[in-house]
Amino acid sequence: MSQKHVGFTVLKGGVQSTIQDSGRIGFCDIGLTQSGAMDETAFGYANKLAGNAFNTPVVEIALGGLALISTCKQTVAITGADMHPTLNSEPIGMWQTHRLEKDDVIRFGFASKGQFAYLSVAGGFKTPFAYGSFSTSVKEGLGGIDGRKLIEGDFLPTQGKCLPLKRRLPSVLIPSYSDEAVLRVVKGYQEALFDARAHETFFTTTYRYKGEGDRMGYRLCGEKIVPSVTGILSEPICYGAIQIPSHGEPIVLLKERQTIGGYPKIGSVIAVDCFKLAQLNAGGSIRFQSVTPEEARAEALAFRAHFTF
16 A cells, blocks of 8 residues: 555544644744643543654544544554544444454544543654644644544545554543643742732632643632732743733633733642643532642652653
């Protein structure tokens, strides 16, 4: 078979399925957002199971509905939110690899717990590279397939690689997507814009995520906190930044956040907990817990070490 026809043809694009790696780093100065997998834990395991390097591009499936037909023999892995995948109409397991034959059809339903699933393929998807990343940014029209979500008829080229043995992630490592999340926060230099009462309220309130969110960020509902100023000079925004707009309810900024912003920020959610937040369903509860920069750094290093192989 010609290498031009090795891969997958999209039968249904689903709600929003895109090509993602861990993101586009180092281009905020020219206004490009980070993009990348919303849940890097599930993303990392998808690649690990498929025998790929951590940052190999995968298909991120938001909410569900994707259907693909394989044009060759190849091995895939599926992780993240359980979207009840099927292979030729037969149910198949999550958090493991599956060997596909030519003309096999893999379909995803819709998740009841979690928001994002990941489909990796041995050797990775061979889509265009733009500004240091394979990640799709729909709002900027970059990466993936023409900078947009997948649609019927798209072709996703791969290497047509098969692994010799089936792989499964040990059950102890499989994340549990619950309706509750504790998010660890490093306070920022703007914490002085919030008085002691505001800090106490922020760290003792149980907030709710009511579904007001997307790849840019999640807005939370709960007891309001008020900074001493309603706006600041616009400045760069980091991953996980917690903005407090004039309505007083936190917004946690995620992978496709704006590059600059002018709302006060009480701190930032550490990266590994942003991955948990991304999988929280509407109606889920959230509490914040303060940690030191040193603790946050240790968590980040442990995460990277876990996926180095």
